[in-house]
Each structure stands twice: as structure tokens, then as C-alpha cells.
Amino acid sequence: MRRPFVLRAALTVGLLGLLLVLEKVFPHLINQYAARLMILSGINIMLAVSLNLINGFTGQFSLGHAGFMAIGGYTSGYFAITAGPRVLSALGATPTDPGAGAALMLVLGLLIGGGAAALAGLLIGIPTLRLRGDYLAIATLGLGEIIRVVILNIEAVGGARGLNNIPSYTSFFWVYLMVALTIVVNWNLVRSRHGRALLAVREDEVAAESLGVPTTRYKVLAFTVGAAFAGMAGSLFAHYLRYLNTNSFSFLKSFEVVIMVVLGGMGSITGSVSAAILLTLLPEFLRPIKAYRMVIYALLLVLLMLLRPQGIFGAGEPNPRALLRRLWPRRAPAPGGGS
Amino acid sequence: MQEFLQQLVNGITWGSIYALIALGYTMVYGILRFINFAHGDVYMVGAYIAYYLVAAFGLSAGGGTPLAALLILLGAMLGAAGLGIIIEQAAYKPLRRQPRLTVLITAIGVSLLLENGGILVFGADPKFFPQILTSRSVRLPGGALTTSHQLLVLGGALVLMVALSLVVYKSRIGRAMRALSFNRDAANLMGIPTDRIITFTFALGSALAAAAGVLVALSTPRIDPLMGLLPGLKAFVAAVLGGIGNIPGAMLGGLVLGLAETLVSGYISSTYRDAIAFAVLIVILLVRPAGLLGRAVSEKV
Numbered sequence: 001m002r003r004p005f006v007l008r009a010a011l012t013v014g015l016l017g018l019l020l021v022l023e024k025v026f027p028h029l030i031n032q033y034a035a036r037l038m039i040l041s042g043i044n045i046m047l048a049v050s051l052n053l054i055n056g057f058t059g060q061f062s063l064g065h066a067g068f069m070a071i072g073g074y075t076s077g078y079f080a081i082t083a084g085p086r087v088l089s090a091l092g093a094t095p096t097d098p099g100a101g102a103a104l105m106l107v108l109g110l111l112i113g114g115g116a117a118a119l120a121g122l123l124i125g126i127p128t129l130r131l132r133g134d135y136l137a138i139a140t141l142g143l144g145e146i147i148r149v150v151i152l153n154i155e156a157v158g159g160a161r162g163l164n165n166i167p168s169y170t171s172f173f174w175v176y177l178m179v180a181l182t183i184v185v186n187w188n189l190v191r192s193r194h195g196r197a198l199l200a201v202r203e204d205e206v207a208a209e210s211l212g213v214p215t216t217r218y219k220v221l222a223f224t225v226g227a228a229f230a231g232m233a234g235s236l237f238a239h240y241l242r243y244l245n246t247n248s249f250s251f252l253k254s255f256e257v258v259i260m261v262v263l264g265g266m267g268s269i270t271g272s273v274s275a276a277i278l279l280t281l282l283p284e285f286l287r288p289i290k291a292y293r294m295v296i297y298a299l300l301l302v303l304l305m306l307l308r309p310q311g312i313f314g315a316g317e318p319n320p321r322a323l324l325r326r327l328w329p330r331r332a333p334a335p336g337g338g339s
Numbered sequence: 340m341q342e343f344l345q346q347l348v349n350g351i352t353w354g355s356i357y358a359l360i361a362l363g364y365t366m367v368y369g370i371l372r373f374i375n376f377a378h379g380d381v382y383m384v385g386a387y388i389a390y391y392l393v394a395a396f397g398l399s400a401g402g403g404t405p406l407a408a409l410l411i412l413l414g415a416m417l418g419a420a421g422l423g424i425i426i427e428q429a430a431y432k433p434l435r436r437q438p439r440l441t442v443l444i445t446a447i448g449v450s451l452l453l454e455n456g457g458i459l460v461f462g463a464d465p466k467f468f469p470q471i472l473t474s475r476s477v478r479l480p481g482g483a484l485t486t487s488h489q490l491l492v493l494g495g496a497l498v499l500m501v502a503l504s505l506v507v508y509k510s511r512i513g514r515a516m517r518a519l520s521f522n523r524d525a526a527n528l529m530g531i532p533t534d535r536i537i538t539f540t541f542a543l544g545s546a547l548a549a550a551a552g553v554l555v556a557l558s559t560p561r562i563d564p565l566m567g568l569l570p571g572l573k574a575f576v577a578a579v580l581g582g583i584g585n586i587p588g589a590m591l592g593g594l595v596l597g598l599a600e601t602l603v604s605g606y607i608s609s610t611y612r613d614a615i616a617f618a619v620l621i622v623i624l625l626v627r628p629a630g631l632l633g634r635a636v637s638e639k640v
Binding site: 061127128130131133134135137138139141142143145146148149150152153251255258259262263266291292294295297298299301302305306309310 | 368372373430437441451452454455458572575579610617621628
């Protein structure tokens with residue numbers, strides 16, 4: 001069902017307006033801790049939704065998402081540190097008071113970070129996507145680690161000391177604008193002709209190939225698009241924390257994102273979004289019990305998988321109408337007429 | 340030349356540790372077709388069991404006899420085997436008919452549980468494993484210098500690998516394990532108690548991982564709750580390298596990996612040490628997707 005252009009335009013303007021209003025209002029409503037959690041949730045949503053495209057919709061099990069996030073974060077951070085002052089002075093702004101230049105720098109950073117990650121995804125995807133299942137998983141995990149170790153050895157981006165003094169450009173508005181963009185692009189991609197090809201690759205690669213779907217090209221497409229969004233998430237992360245260290249991008253981060261995807265339900269965008277929020281907040285809610293926190297977190301994870309192996313939302317999106325009907329069942333006339 | 344020999348000895352020592360852990364991965368994968376990510380943490384628990392056994396026996400540095408060391412090794416293996424059985428029964432058995440990905444995530448969950456449980460129970464700080472056997476340096480023919488501990492690790496690993504091969508290739512239960520890895524449903528129809536064999540496989544693999552943990556603790560005496568993370572991952576890489584599901588392959592993969600790592604950190608740069616395992620893996624997977632000794636499986640349509 002394609003909505004009319006006017007409706008779509010109105011929705012877009014409405015969303016932009018809402019985000020702008022929220023950006024102005026939030027500092028008065030919530031404290032910094034809550035704001036931080038919202039931003040980190042947003043970044044995790046981008047990671048989970050983009051990995052869901054690779055793992056959930058295309059069925060290619062990738063365990064290297066943190067590597068693409070690292071590439072995005074480091075390129076965008078490095079760009080802002082080295083080329084930023086010149087770009088800003090060309091606009092008549094200074095690094096200490098960038099004004100509207102901040103938005104431009106962030107957009108440039110997102111493009112560069114996302115582009116670099118997409119390029120890496122393409123270069124990595126072409127050889128490795130010939131592998132299947134667990135072999136692909138372990139190869140992508142390995143590549144993620146290789147990316148991390150290579151960055152660790154580049155002195156220009158700080159090496160083991162990390163990349164410091166990245167300008168702070170990320171704000172609530174930009175994070176959730178990018179979240180919306182990620183969701184819309186993925187949602188529409190999956191429902192397009194190309195998306196059906198991706199699903200065909202997931203369901204039966206051999207059958208898809210024999211029906212003329214160029215499976216390798218579609219796998220690489222999903223991998224590249226997923227990597228691009230992970231890179232953009234990385235650049236938002238860089239310009240939020242203002243400091244990058246390769247430890248943030250180890251395979252544990254990749255595991256975390258995979259857990260979000262599987263927990264939410266493979267191939268469910270709603271699921272990825274909910275699980276990303278849940279898993280960002282859960283460790284925080286568990287903070288009062290200190291030492292037991294991560295133990296409980298791990299225990300809950302195992303229990304959830306045991307009790308609901310298909311993930312929270314299964315393989316699809318929840319149907320609001322069906323949900324309403326379950327909450328308020330319409331009294332159907334008893335079959336056979338009766339009294 | 341002498342330095343090269345030295346690196347070779349170090350590489351083979353680490354390689355035999357990787358091989359011991361890799362055996363557990365490869366056996367489980369051969370039968371259940373899933374990556375047991377918690378395996379590396381069983382290795383860590385093995386080292387800690389040994390640590391507490393040493394304390395319970397009241398042994399101090401240099402005060403142990405080879406017999407005491409052997410008892411501690413066996414104790415840790417037994418304890419870890421029990422842990423392996425518990426993990427299998429509680430977390431993996433209920434998911435036997437679920438998609439493999441679900442089991443994989445559960446395995447990651449169990450791994451996190453063991454690590455964080457370890458931090459809670461054992462403490463986050465590294466512990467010093469007392470050197471119950473005094474180490475002597477030994478000069479090998481060719482001039483390379485090694486320690487008696489290193490030789491102990493090598494010898495221990497060798498004995499265990501021979502023992503495992505005997506179990507898998509010569510015993511009745513080993514034949515059942517091989518049958519399961521060939522075709523689980525058919526094995527079940529032939530009257531093989533598949534569930535019991537799977538449990539046995541987990542116990543066996545966990546015992547080997549614990550043995551690796553104890554041997555490492557003997558030679559590099561710092562143990563901490565996260566010590567299993569990277570060796571576990573690398574051992575899995577070793578298993579894939581040799582051809583997953585293939586027992587000689589796991590041993591070969593472990594050795595190749597250990598050698599590649601020590602040679603790279605010795606001659607190129609030690610900061611690349613952690614990446615080399617994965618680089619070797621990717622090259623091998625692209626050239627020989629089934630691993631060094633694995634059989635290529637043709638796809639049925």
C-alpha cells in the first residue's frame with residue numbers, strides 16, 4: 001500500500017518538527033543521565049536495524065558489525081579533527097563556536113563515516129560472502145577483530161591511547177533523525193523488489209539462484225547497506241562520546257548487536273528496535289544490584305532464549321489490528337446460532 | 340637459527356594448548372553443528388578449580404610433587420566435566436530442535452554468565468597461581484632454551500590427545516560419537532542413546548579444556564575470569580582452520596595457529612598477534628572453505 005505523496009511529505013515534516021521540539025524541550029524535562037541513555041539507545045537501534053538487514057532478512061550471519069561501526073567512528077572523528085577547522089573557517093565559524101557549521105560537519109562526518117564503512121563492507125563482502133553459515137560468522141568475526149587491531153596500530157588516530165578531542169556534534173535531534181532514516185530505508189528496502197530478492201536468498205539460496213536472482217550481488221548489497229548504517233552509527237557515537245578507543249569495538253560489541261537482533265526476532269524491524277532499547281536500558285536498571293548486574297543480565301538472556309527462541313516478535317512485524325482484537329475481543333456470534 | 344628454534348618451541352607449546360581447547364569445539368560441532376561459545380570459559384573455570392584445589396591441599400610454591408600436580412589436573416578435569424554436563428542439560432538440551440542461531444545466542448549467554456559469575460565468585464582481580472612444581476631451564480638440541488614447565492605442557496597435551504584419539508577411534512562410545520556426527524537421526528534409529536552420547540561429548544570436551552587451563556596456569560601463572568575469552572575464540576579458529584568436526588584437524592589447526600602467532604609476534608610485531616589468527620583463518624577459508632583436513636560437502640538440491 002503506497003501512501004499518497006502529500007501524506008508522506010506531511011509525515012516527514014511532522015517528524016522533523018517533532019524532533020526539533022523534543023530537542024528544545026528535553027533538556028528541561030529529563031536529566032543528563034536519561035538523555036545519555038536515549039542517545040545510546042538510538043545508536044544501538046541503528047546498529048540493530050542495520051544488522052537485521054544482513055542477519056535477519058538476508059540470512060547471512062555476520063558477527064563483525066562493531067568493525068564497521070569503528071571504521072565509521074574513526075574516519076568521521078579523524079576528519080572532524082584534521083579537516084574540521086578549515087571547513088569551519090571557510091564558513092566564517094570557529095571550532096569553539098561552530099554555529100550552523102556543527103550541523104554541516106556532522107552531515108559530512110556521517111557521509112564520510114558511512115561511506116568508508118560501506119566501502120569496507122563491499123571489499124570484505126565480495127570475498128567472504130561466498131562462505132556460508134558458521135564459516136561466514138567466524139570469518140566476519142575475524143575481520144571485525146582485524147579492523148580493530150589495524151586501527152589500534154595506526155598512530156594517526158591515537159593507536160592504543162585512543163582518539164581524543166573529537167568535536168561534539170551529536171544531539172538528540174540528529175540521532176533520532178538518523179534512527180528514522182535507518183528504519184525507513186530498511187523498511188522500504190525490504191518491501192521492494194530487491195527486498196524480496198533478499199528474502200529469497202534467506203529462504204533458499206539454491207532456489208533463488210536457479211530462478212535468476214543474482215544471489216551474490218544481493219548478499220553484497222545487504223552487507224554494504226548494513227555496513228553503511230553501522231558506520232553512521234559509529235560516527236554519531238564518536239561525536240557524542242568525543243573519545244574513541246578500540247576496546248569499544250571488540251567482538252563483544254558485535255555479539256551485543258547480534259543478541260539484539262535475535263532477541264527481537266530475526267527479520268523483525270520492530271523487534272530489533274525494541275530489543276535495542278531493552279538491552280541498552282536493562283544493564284542500567286540492574287545497576288543498583290551492582291556485582292550481580294551482569295550475571296542477571298546473562299541469566300535473563302539465556303532464559304529469554306529458552307522461553308522464546310524465536311525472539312520477542314518472531315519473524316514479522318506486530319499487526320496493530322490483530323493486537324487490538326486480542327486486547328478487546330469483539331464478541332462474535334456463537335457458531336450455529338444457538339439460543 | 341637459535342632464536343628461530345626458540346620461537347618454534349614457544350609456538351608449539353601454545354599450539355598444543357589451542358589444540359586441546361579446539362578439540363572440545365570440534366567434537367561438539369561435529370555432533371550438534373553449533374559453536375559452543377561457552378567452551379573458552381570452561382577453560383577458565385578449569386584453571387580456577389585447580390587454583391582452589393592447590394589451596395585446599397595446602398600446597399605452596401615449589402612444594403608439590405608430580406603426583407599432587409597430576410591429582411590437581413584430574414580434579415580440575417572432573418569438575419569441568421561436571422560443569423559441561425550441567426551447561427548442556429540446562430541450556431542446550433531444551434533447544435535441541437530449535438534453529439542453530441538460537442542455540443548460538445544461548446551459548447553466548449552462557450559464556451557471559453560464566454565470565455560474570457566468575458568475576459562475582461572468584462573476584463575480578465587476577466590471581467597468582469602458585470608454582471607448585473619448580474621450573475628448571477632445559478637446553479634442547481640445537482641450542483633453544485626451554486623450561487621444564489613448557490615441556491610439561493607439551494607432554495601433557497600430547498598424552499591427552501593420544502588418550503582422546505583412543506577414546507574416539509577405538510572405544511565403543513567413540514564409535515557412537517562418530518556415528519552421531521555422521522547422521523544423528525540414523526544413529527538414533529540404530530539404538531544409540533544419542534542424548535547420553537551428546538552429554539558425554541560435552542563432558543569430554545570440557546575436561547580437555549580444563550586440562551588446557553591447568554597447563555597454562557602452571558606455565559603462565561596469572562589467572563583471571565576473562566582469561567578464556569581470547570584463547571577460546573582462537574581455539575575455535577583453530578578448529579575451523581583444521582576442518583571443523585575433524586579431530587586430527589583440530590590438533591593440526593591448533594599447531595598452525597600457535598606457530599603463526601609466535602612467529603608473527605616474534606618477527607613482525609607483537610601488537611598484530613591477536614589479528615594474525617583471524618587473518619590466517621580467512622585466507623584458509625577462502626582457499627579451502629572446508630578447512631585444512633575437512634571434507635568439502637557438496638550441496639544437495
